[in-house]
Amino acid sequence: MLACVLAAALQGCSVERREMQRVRSPDDQVDAVLVRINGGATTALTWNLYLVPAGAKAEGRESFNADRMSGDSLAVSWKAPGVLEIAYPSGTIHHFTNSWRTSRVGDSTVQVELTLRRLGATHDSQTASPDSAN
Numbered sequence: 123m124l125a126c127v128l129a130a131a132l133q134g135c136s137v138e139r140r141e142m143q144r145v146r147s148p149d150d151q152v153d154a155v156l157v158r159i160n161g162g163a164t165t166a167l168t169w170n171l172y173l174v175p176a177g178a179k180a181e182g183r184e185s186f187n188a189d190r191m192s193g194d195s196l197a198v199s200w201k202a203p204g205v206l207e208i209a210y211p212s213g214t215i216h217h218f219t220n221s222w223r224t225s226r227v228g229d230s231t232v233q234v235e236l237t238l239r240r241l242g243a244t245h246d247s248q249t250a251s252p253d254s255a256n
Contacts, residue, residue: 137162139158141180145200147204149204151232152176152224153173154171155172156196156197156198167191170184171185171208173185173222173236175227176227186215186217186236187216187218188210188213190213191213195210195211204233205237206237207239208237209239209240211242215238218236218238222236
């Protein structure tokens with residue numbers, strides 16, 4: 123009986139990996155690939171960002187991994203060749219690396235700096251400090 127229950131549970135568990143965004147770098151050497159992973163009704167959507175040589179499959183170690191993002195407003199954009207920005211709403215970031223490097227692009231080594239920007243966040247202090255509260 124237990125074997126039947128486990129078999130039924132495993133058949134119903136499918137993980138959907140969907141490429142949500144692929145953005146080519148300004149120098150046409152690297153793709154930033156944003157992948158959404160849906161593990162089913164009992165798990166949060168997971169977001170992975172892969173940096174790969176242009177046209178390559180999104181696989182290997184992700185540069186960014188997060189879940190519990192509010193909405194679908196997670197986005198990546200190149201600010202310059204070699205500089206990639208990840209803009210995200212509130213959520214939980216489990217893994218982030220600010221540098222990626224490969225020698226698999228032609229004869230050269232390519233390095234990318236990654237930056238994070240929280241959507242809706244302001245950098246000016248709008249909260250009262252303990253000293254200013256009266």
